[in-house]
Amino acid sequence: MPTLKQLAVETLTHMVEGGQERLPVDDEARGILRQWMMDARRGSVPAAAPAPAAAEPEMSVEQKLAYLQQRAADWKPARRLGTLRETMVFAVGNPHARLMLVGEAPGYEEERQGEPFVGPAGQLLTKVLKAMGLQRSEVYISNVCKFRPSMGENQGTANRAPSPEELAACLPLIMAEIRAIRPACIVCLGGSSAKGLLGAQQGVSALRGQWLECQGVPVRVTYHPSYLLRNEAISARRALWEDMLAVMQHLGMPISEKQQHYFQ
Numbered sequence: 630m631p632t633l634k635q636l637a638v639e640t641l642t643h644m645v646e647g648g649q650e651r652l653p654v655d656d657e658a659r660g661i662l663r664q665w666m667m668d669a670r671r672g673s674v675p676a677a678a679p680a681p682a683a684a685e686p687e688m689s690v691e692q693k694l695a696y697l698q699q700r701a702a703d704w705k706p707a708r709r710l711g712t713l714r715e716t717m718v719f720a721v722g723n724p725h726a727r728l729m730l731v732g733e734a735p736g737y738e739e740e741r742q743g744e745p746f747v748g749p750a751g752q753l754l755t756k757v758l759k760a761m762g763l764q765r766s767e768v769y770i771s772n773v774c775k776f777r778p779s780m781g782e783n784q785g786t787a788n789r790a791p792s793p794e795e796l797a798a799c800l801p802l803i804m805a806e807i808r809a810i811r812p813a814c815i816v817c818l819g820g821s822s823a824k825g826l827l828g829a830q831q832g833v834s835a836l837r838g839q840w841l842e843c844q845g846v847p848v849r850v851t852y853h854p855s856y857l858l859r860n861e862a863i864s865a866r867r868a869l870w871e872d873m874l875a876v877m878q879h880l881g882m883p884i885s886e887k888q889q890h891y892f893q
């Protein structure tokens with residue numbers, strides 16, 4: 630059973646990780662929080678949520694990610710919901726990548742292989758990266774939600790999108806990954822990713838085509854590859870490719886005539 634202090638620290642850290650900067654509290658609560666803060670500074674309280682970038686500035690990016698992966702495996706806010714499956718799927722790619730791609734949650738194949746974006750949507754993503762002139766090993770690929778959302782007995786190979794609670798529970802992990810990696814830009818693949826990283830309420834069509842921001846990192850929102858697998862319309866493919874061209878330009882990557890005119 631978590632103690633009241635652990636629950637409170639976890640909740641507060643979660644709020645901070647989600648971008649909240651202010652919380653009105655009364656004098657009694659302020660006194661308790663001040664005492665806990667002094668305890669924590671003396672090292673008597675274990676951190677409730679991952680904050681390696683702030684807490685351990687001397688750690689390498691690899692060490693920070695290894696630490697986060699370890700925390701994610703037993704991530705209580707997600708486990709406590711009871712709606713996510715057992716296997717934790719963390720991330721793949723280059724910890725020093727300039728480009729970070731963030732999806733929503735692992736599906737059947739990702740859970741089986743323990744790696745994000747290796748199923749049909751992942752294979753399409755790999756093709757898109759190749760068309761950009763990038764290998765999977767050159768970028769960092771992760772998900773907002775680290776566990777495959779459960780569908781109980783009807784699961785089989787079926788997948789579902791994570792609920793707002795499931796996204797919120799896992800959010801501190803991806804936020805800490807972003808702080809560890811500090812990529813030059815992030816691509817949100819699909820609406821769940823944008824909801825998580827940007828707190829966006831609009832759909833992808835309204836969010837794409839502009840630079841947004843998450844923790845000071847420029848963000849581009851585009852369609853999830855699985856949407857393109859369901860929707861063969863050339864307009865959807867063109868839109869995703871335009872978003873990727875904008876990303877390439879932002880990263881200062883060379884863009885050939887062929888790449889420029891792929892879907893024209």
Ligand code: URA
Binds near residue numbers: 739
């Ligand atoms: N869809 C996602 O959003 N993430 C994966 O890892 C796989 C499919």
